[in-house]
Amino acid sequence: MTKQFALGIFEDEDVLLHAVENVRAAGVKVYDVFSPYPVHGIDDALGIERSRLPIAAFFFGMTGLAFALWMQIYMLGFDWPMIIGGKPHIGLPAFVPVAFELTVFFTCHGMAITFFTITGLYPRFKVPVMDVRATDDKFVMAIELDETSSQFPRLTQLLRENGASEVNQKEMTN
Amino acid sequence: MQHVSAVREPLITGGKTYHDVTDDICKQVEAAPNIRWMAAFSVALVFLGIFFYSVYRTLWYGIGEWGLNKTVDWAWDITNFVWWVGIGHAGTLISAVLLLFRQKWRSSINRAAEAMTIFAVICAAQFPILHMGRPWMAFWVFPLQNTYGSLWGNFNSPLLWDVFAISTYFSVSLVFWYTGLVPDFATIRDRATGKVSKIAYSLLSFNWKGSAKHWSRYETVSLILAGVSTPLVLSVHTIVSMDFATSIVPGWHTTIFPPYFVAGAIFSGFAMVLTLMLITRVTFKLEDYITLEHIALMNKIMMVTGSVVGVAYITEFFIAWYSQVEFEQYAFINRATGPYWWAYASMMTCNVITPQLVWFRRVRYSIPLTFVLSIIVNIGMWFERFVIIVTSLHRDYLPSSWAMFSPSIIDIGLYVGTLGLFFTLFLLFAKFFPVINMAEVKTILKYTVDNGPTYNPNKAHHAPAQVAAPGVPASAPITFNQHD
Numbered sequence: 001m002t003k004q005f006a007l008g009i010f011e012d013e014d015v016l017l018h019a020v021e022n023v024r025a026a027g028v029k030v031y032d033v034f035s036p037y038p039v040h041g042i043d044d045a046l047g048i049e050r051s052r053l054p055i056a057a058f059f060f061g062m063t064g065l066a067f068a069l070w071m072q073i074y075m076l077g078f079d080w081p082m083i084i085g086g087k088p089h090i091g092l093p094a095f096v097p098v099a100f101e102l103t104v105f106f107t108c109h110g111m112a113i114t115f116f117t118i119t120g121l122y123p124r125f126k127v128p129v130m131d132v133r134a135t136d137d138k139f140v141m142a143i144e145l146d147e148t149s150s151q152f153p154r155l156t157q158l159l160r161e162n163g164a165s166e167v168n169q170k171e172m173t174n
Numbered sequence: 175m176q177h178v179s180a181v182r183e184p185l186i187t188g189g190k191t192y193h194d195v196t197d198d199i200c201k202q203v204e205a206a207p208n209i210r211w212m213a214a215f216s217v218a219l220v221f222l223g224i225f226f227y228s229v230y231r232t233l234w235y236g237i238g239e240w241g242l243n244k245t246v247d248w249a250w251d252i253t254n255f256v257w258w259v260g261i262g263h264a265g266t267l268i269s270a271v272l273l274l275f276r277q278k279w280r281s282s283i284n285r286a287a288e289a290m291t292i293f294a295v296i297c298a299a300q301f302p303i304l305h306m307g308r309p310w311m312a313f314w315v316f317p318l319q320n321t322y323g324s325l326w327g328n329f330n331s332p333l334l335w336d337v338f339a340i341s342t343y344f345s346v347s348l349v350f351w352y353t354g355l356v357p358d359f360a361t362i363r364d365r366a367t368g369k370v371s372k373i374a375y376s377l378l379s380f381n382w383k384g385s386a387k388h389w390s391r392y393e394t395v396s397l398i399l400a401g402v403s404t405p406l407v408l409s410v411h412t413i414v415s416m417d418f419a420t421s422i423v424p425g426w427h428t429t430i431f432p433p434y435f436v437a438g439a440i441f442s443g444f445a446m447v448l449t450l451m452l453i454t455r456v457t458f459k460l461e462d463y464i465t466l467e468h469i470a471l472m473n474k475i476m477m478v479t480g481s482v483v484g485v486a487y488i489t490e491f492f493i494a495w496y497s498q499v500e501f502e503q504y505a506f507i508n509r510a511t512g513p514y515w516w517a518y519a520s521m522m523t524c525n526v527i528t529p530q531l532v533w534f535r536r537v538r539y540s541i542p543l544t545f546v547l548s549i550i551v552n553i554g555m556w557f558e559r560f561v562i563i564v565t566s567l568h569r570d571y572l573p574s575s576w577a578m579f580s581p582s583i584i585d586i587g588l589y590v591g592t593l594g595l596f597f598t599l600f601l602l603f604a605k606f607f608p609v610i611n612m613a614e615v616k617t618i619l620k621y622t623v624d625n626g627p628t629y630n631p632n633k634a635h636h637a638p639a640q641v642a643a644p645g646v647p648a649s650a651p652i653t654f655n656q657h658d
Binding site: 035084 | 191192193196317329330332335338341342345346349350356357360361365373377378379380384387388389391392393395399402406409413416612614617620
């Protein structure tokens with residue numbers, strides 16, 4: 001499916017932030033903003049909600065901790081108890097290092113997998129890019145157009161007024 | 175777009191624009207390898223050859239190829255293991271701890287330092303795996319069903335903790351490093367002209383487009399990864415030190431081992447980062463990114479951790495005397511004045527005395543002196559591990575079994591061989607991956623500029639849109655008036 005986009009190209013992050021607010025204030029929906037590095041403050045300007053990844057990370061960590069404790073207690077305490085150095089079968093202090101390491105292991109990998117999955121980041125042979133300069137030195141604001149692209153002249157003017165150095169139209173195929 | 179703060183030295187010099195940053199870093203990846211890289215790579219390959227030959231001898235003829243004997247049954251292998259793991263620690267410290275402390279100067283060096291961590295851990299892992307004698311059974315270290323491999327592991331043993339610590343450390347470092355690489359691979363992908371490189375970097379860049387939401391989530395992930403990596407890095411060398419500290423060998427049975435080892439690890443790691451950075455900076459002409467200021471800051475960390483290590487050496491001696499345990503006292507007297515006094519003297523000189531030169535500003539800011547100093551520290555830290563391990567073992571409770579250790583040619587081959595393995599991997603990384611985190615460096619270009627973030631969400635107006643005029647290059651000087 002092809003979609004039409006108006007792309008406002010900006011040279012500076014502050015100008016971009018200003019423009020995002022004004023464009024949204026003018027009642028235009030911003031499709032996305034592409035930048036070469038994280039622009040602080042853009043979350044508020046675009047209305048991106050706070051990430052729930054830290055909550056997920058916490059639960060991954062707890063899973064790891066529970067798994068590690070269960071594993072050690074089950075293996076050494078119940079499945080195959082052995083007397084090692086005359087110590088109790090379930091010696092919790094000795095289980096702390098492995099429990100800690102597995103907590104970290106589960107947190108890190110669980111969160112990384114979640115991050116790549118929910119953001120839709122996965123290896124592709126060809127990546128559809130709006131404007132190749134967005135990973136170099138330009139800040140790109142993309143606004144979706146309808147089939148006739150009738151709003152394009154008006155958007156061009158709006159983006160220009162808010163500091164876009166150029167405005168392009170681009171067709172994207174998903 | 176660079177403003178100069180009156181108080182601080184700029185983090186990136188040379189008045190770089192965003193595009194200059196992209197150009198400077200991608201140039202290394204896109205251009206054909208230069209002659210210096212080729213020369214260095216050939217040398218590394220020779221050493222890699224030595225590594226493979228030594229591995230072949232060890233596997234074919236067995237552990238008898240090493241210089242171990244009945245008394246000293248743990249020597250260069252574990253020395254090299256601890257040395258390599260320790261070196262890795264600086265990478266995580268730079269990428270995680272300095273991120274949490276908001277040390278923005280880390281941006282220019284974190285990528286290479288993390289790569290160093292990963293390659294150092296790979297080198298470290300060779301030694302315990304080879305010492306198993308049957309490395310194809312290496313998976314037996316993991317808890318496996320009794321009917322399949324060994325018994326379930328012994329979770330009371332620090333050696334098993336090590337398995338979990340090192341594998342967690344390696345995989346977490348790898349994920350952290352790769353997540354940071356994704357946006358930079360996208361930059362290379364969008365510049366790529368060759369067909370193969372376009373596809374390769376498309377795959378590597380994981381569909382990254384620099385979308386605002388992705389950046390937001392990416393920063394959350396980085397922060398949490400940094401948060402979990404910080405205790406992780408401390409735990410890893412703590413557990414490595416417990417390989418010794420939980421035993422009853424005099425000279426090993428010491429409660430200060432964990433912090434002492436962690437400080438030593440960061441100390442040797444920073445020395446290795448300095449060695450690598452000084453070489454990379456010259457080879458790839460990155461003087462504007464890795465400035466004298468960076469070198470001085472790393473020197474300071476090296477000096478602090480070196481002094482911590484020095485205090486630990488002295489504390490050990492004091493406690494040996496204070497404990498009134500005859501065997502403990504003998505272990506330490508033997509260390510300093512016994513047949514291995516030269517190793518002890520090298521350790522003290524390299525680790526405690528020479529780093530104190532960094533107090534002098536001229537030493538801190540001198541590239542040749544820093545380079546020499548970093549090599550000396552690496553040598554000293556290798557000797558530290560050798561001293562702890564071999565001098566504690568070679569004279570045990572029973573004088574009739576006292577022995578000396580001397581390395582065989584295969585021992586030496588394995589050690590210099592892992593240096594070859596390390597530099598081969600590092601040089602490949604430096605050629606095909608961006609050695610400096612471009613996205614992060616771009617975020618600090620402006621920070622050098624003013625006294626903080628220019629955007630304040632609570633203010634109705636931020637910087638006036640003076641750049642609005644089309645056609646004005648990004649490099650044109652912009653004056654911000656914060657208080658309009």
